[in-house]
Amino acid sequence: MNRLTKHLYLFHTILMIVIGVVGWLVVHHIFPQMKFNGYAIIPTFFYLMGVIFIWQFKVAPFHNSARIVNLYMLLKMIKTFASFIVIAIYWLIHTSYIKNFAIVFAIYYILSIIWETHMYLRMEKFMKNEYEQNRHTEEREHIEE
Numbered sequence: 001m002n003r004l005t006k007h008l009y010l011f012h013t014i015l016m017i018v019i020g021v022v023g024w025l026v027v028h029h030i031f032p033q034m035k036f037n038g039y040a041i042i043p044t045f046f047y048l049m050g051v052i053f054i055w056q057f058k059v060a061p062f063h064n065s066a067r068i069v070n071l072y073m074l075l076k077m078i079k080t081f082a083s084f085i086v087i088a089i090y091w092l093i094h095t096s097y098i099k100n101f102a103i104v105f106a107i108y109y110i111l112s113i114i115w116e117t118h119m120y121l122r123m124e125k126f127m128k129n130e131y132e133q134n135r136h137t138e139e140r141e142h143i144e145e
Helices: 002-030 041-059 065-093 095-134 137-144
Strands: none
Touching: 002 041, 002 095, 041 065, 041 095, 065 095
């Protein structure tokens, strides 16, 4: 699991840096009417949420798949509420740019859902392989019959 989480941390960091820079370039050069203050808040928020997501799965008991699914759903709910809080705080601070901020935030949210689903599937596949390798030979023979 350590090798997988190191890979996911590294890939997540690179992905968020690339998406953050490309997103800023797109907003700055292609859609200049969408500019707003505090662009760095969005990639930073989603980077931190991804790190928490990976860390929670690292410490979760992988032999209990029902708990893993519950953890995944709980993390999704926390992310949703945290997103609303970030948007509300931004709205209170910069009321004139809230539409631009919310649109870019929604695009990041969709990209993060895709990435987290991919991470979840990778972790689930890893956990299933670990479980299969750790089962006793007699259990495998009994099931295969």
